[in-house]
Every structure is written in C-alpha cells, then in structure tokens.
Amino acid sequence: MEVDIRALGTFRSLAHEGAEHAAGSLSQLTGIETTVDVTNVTLTSHADLAREFGDDEFVGVQIGFSGRLTGETVLAFDRDSVSTIVDVLVPGASTEGSFDEMARSGVEEVGNIMMGGFIDGWADYLEASIDMSPPTYVERTGSEILPDSTFTGETDDHVFVFKSQMRAVDETLNFHIYMLPEAEVLSELLSMRSRGADTVVPIDKLSVFNEMTREGTKKAADNVTTLTGIDTDVEVSRLSFVPIEDVPNSIGDDEYVGVVTEFDGLPSGYLAFLFDEDSAHTIVESMLPTEPSAEWGEMEQSAIVELGNIMTSGFIDGWANVLATTIDHEPPQFVHDMGSAIMSPVVGRLGKQQRYAFLIDSTVQTAGDEFNCDIYAVPDESELREVLESPIDERVDQMEPDTELF
C-alpha cells in the first residue's frame, strides 16, 4: 500500500474547499464573518491525537458519512465562544451550564448545513454520492468530542485526520472541522491514484516520520535538561501535510524568541525552535549568572543560540539514528519575530522546488510550566521521500561495524 503525495494534496484541497463552503454557510446564517486559517492532513497516533485536545470543553455535532468515502466528521466549537452563534441564531436560548433544547437544535442545524457543504465538494470530486447521517449533538471534554470509533485500536495505531482551523474575523469564535476517513477506504482511494506516479511513499513508512520526531524531540529535550538542569517533558508530536505556503499560517502571528537552523544531508531542510517570550526569559535566566535584561542583548541572544545549538544537535541526531543517514547542520541563527514571518524565508527557499510540505511539529515543556518550546521541522520533500523509499534496515546493518569500534 502506497500513498501518493499528490493525491494526498488533492484530498487536502478538497477538505480546505469544503471548509470554506462550511465557513461561508455559517457567515450567511449568522452574519458573522468567518475564515478558514489552515487545513492540514495529519498522520498521528491515537495517543498524540487525544493529547492535542487537552481538557478543553467543546460543543458541536458529529456526522457520519458513507458511500465512495466512509468515515466520520466533527464540527467542534470552543465551549466558551459558541454562545456567540447561538445568541444570533436562537435568541433566548440558554447557554449557561448545559445547553437547553433550543440551543442544541440551533447548533445541530448550523452543523447540518455547514457539514453538508463540506461533504458536497468530496462527492463532486469523486463523482459519487456520499450519504450523511443525521447530526448528533455533542457537548464533551477534550478528545471525547471525536467519535468513539476513533480510538478503538491500540494507542500507537496511526490515523489520518483532515483538520480545518477556523475562526470569526472580528470576534472570539474558534472552531474546527475534523474529518476522519476510514483507513481502508482512504488507502484504496490514495493508492488508486498513485499508479505510475513518482511521488509515492509506502504508507508503513509514514509512521517513521513520527518515530523521527519523537526521537529527535526527546534528544533535544534531554540536552536542555543537561544544560539547564530543568526537567523536561516531550509533548504531542505530529506530522502535517500542507501546501508549502500554509506553513507560516500554521504557526501563527504570535511573537517568538528562538533559533532557525538549516540542515544538510539526507534529508536537508530547516528546523526552528521557538519559545514564547516568557519561556525564553525563564530559560535564559537559568543559564546566565546574572539577571538577564528584558531586551534581547548580545548575552541573552548567545544563550538562546547555545541552547538552540544543543537542541538542534540532539534533534538531528535523533533523525539520523532513525533514518540511519548522516545529517549535518549549520550554526543556528537567533530570531525574535512573528512566527509566520520567521517561517517565510524557509518556505521561500523550499517553495522553489516543492508545492507541499511535511511539517513536523512537537513541543518540549516542563511539568512545572516553566517553559514551553515549539519545534518545527520542514524537510526537503523529495529527499525525505528518497530516504524513506530506500531500505533503512540495510543502512543500519552497514553502520553497525562503526559503532562496534567504540
């Protein structure tokens, strides 16, 4: 079973287009201008998917679909912001505590209309009918908002999730559409389109991505602990597949302090370690003998670069171990800017030869919430495919004599 990268790209576009239709329907119904920030396809383990949702409260609808494509969709609103919509649609409905009957039917109606638009695009593209089940109102915590069937397998089973991140332009209203196609049916569609294509990746190799990220992040985190004495935890790691121009949007406009590093080898690419400002201060404080200044002076910058350097080395080592290849990296460069602007030169350089990007992201944080560091890796897509297609085991065998010398 192989996944054609271009087919995956096409399906992502369908999900994005569907989400735009859904956002358009919501705008027409409520008069609230909404927009779709990013649509990505993630391949993630059950455990990481569950963690991504945290303990947040959601209200939404689940709708199943079947036909040429089978699976489940969820429209999930942040519990705190959905009352904006309910107030417009069903004035007088109660959204205090548990939603009353009127509020629930308002949400169901919105969900039904929005998701109808979302699914129609897929049906048109596949030139087949897709049936929708009636909407089920859900009011749940964390990953429980997803259909129960999502988590039936083992915790390290992987699942493809199409996710659109949406919001109102002028108001606090955040919501997502998740689409979880049934693995077998999606696989069939993806491989059907891949015959003869030069852009295929064997599906079992895709889980290598997550292993790379996990291993890289863990080594980066261990190095931070060694340098600063602060115990760290590795959080969610995720592989997303997005058009290259959507990489900056995935990171957003918040300001970060950190480093960006170019790496070279199989694969080459770019790596960013980004701290929010408070986290960056905390970590610099732990590294410098004197109280750091609030400005990012030379001393503070070099502390961040030093930290970035050992995190980068750890991360790259982790990748090289999993892939059994050699990867070198340039000296990391300090950056203090908007997240999206930081990624703009990276996508500019990679965007010359690739239309889609594998965006690998993970988080290192501490149990005591002292700091939080987001890691983004964007490898060269064709080189990564090359290294995944070649037999990793053979390279490992060849490398063994070296390690025995020590």
Added chain:
Amino acid sequence: MPPDQRGRHDRFEVERATPDWDRLTVGIADLAVTAAEQTLTTSGLGSCVAVTVHDDVASVAGLVHAMLPRSRDGTGANPVKYVDTGVERLYEEAVTEGASSHRLEAKLVGGSHMFDFGDADERIGARNVDVARETLERLGVPVVGEDVGGDSGRSVRFDPESGTLTVRKAGATDRRI
C-alpha cells in the same frame, strides 16, 4: 479546473459576494481586490513581499502577498505565489474591478533578510523587492510608498478610504506610508 485552483477561485468569488465585511484577510500566495473600500490585511511578511494597488477615484484597491521572485524559477500552478505573475494578476483584477490603469498607484512592503543561510545568491527578500519594482514599472504603475528590507517581519493593513498603508513590526511602533 484542477481542484487545487478551485478553492482559490471560490475564495475570490466569496469575497466579492460579501462586500459588507469591513476587512479582507489575504493569506500567503494569495490576493484580494475590493471595490467596496474594505481594509486589506496580511501578516507574516518575512522575505515575502506585499504589493498594494489603489485607484482613489474608482475606489478600487488590491493586495497581493507573494513568496518567490519569478514564476519561471519555481514549480506549481498558483501564479500568486510569485511576485512577477502575482503583481500582474493583481493589476488585471484591479482593472477588471473598474480601476483605471493610469490612476493606479502601488505601495511595496516586505522583502526582509531574516537569516544568513549561506549562499549569497539566495537573498530571496531583496530579489522579491527588485522583481516587484520591475514588474510595476513595466505595467506603468508608480510606487508611491515603500517599507522594504531590514531583518524583521512585518504585518500590513491597507485602508483604501485614506490610502494609508500601516506597517507593523515586532517590538516597534507602527509606521504609516
């Protein structure tokens, strides 16, 4: 039409069909044109450039946010990803929307050099700015304001009513051009 372009096309239509919104957000490798005096915004400009065009009399304004200098250097079907074809497209859409090619004026923002990634010919930011100027000159659209280069990211907001382009940089006060 390939599905990749369908979404984009729809997006333009949605924007045109809803002129009552006050603001249009333009993504990366994206453009928007309005005849309804809506504010145009874009963010995350590092080495990318944003070009605005404006015809004050016809009240037509547009903004493109492009990533790479020339379409012939890259792959991909989206013309708005590149400065040369993106600016041309912006010009065409503005004229279609009722702008006069003689009255159009442009402003140019972005093209910063955020990192030294080695190889000198890779200064995408500076090349983006050069190609934007060249393309605008070829189209006969004067550049009446700019904030380009440097080493930090920018966000911009263009108000067609006053013709003011507000540039925001991390940790700096807003600049109006």
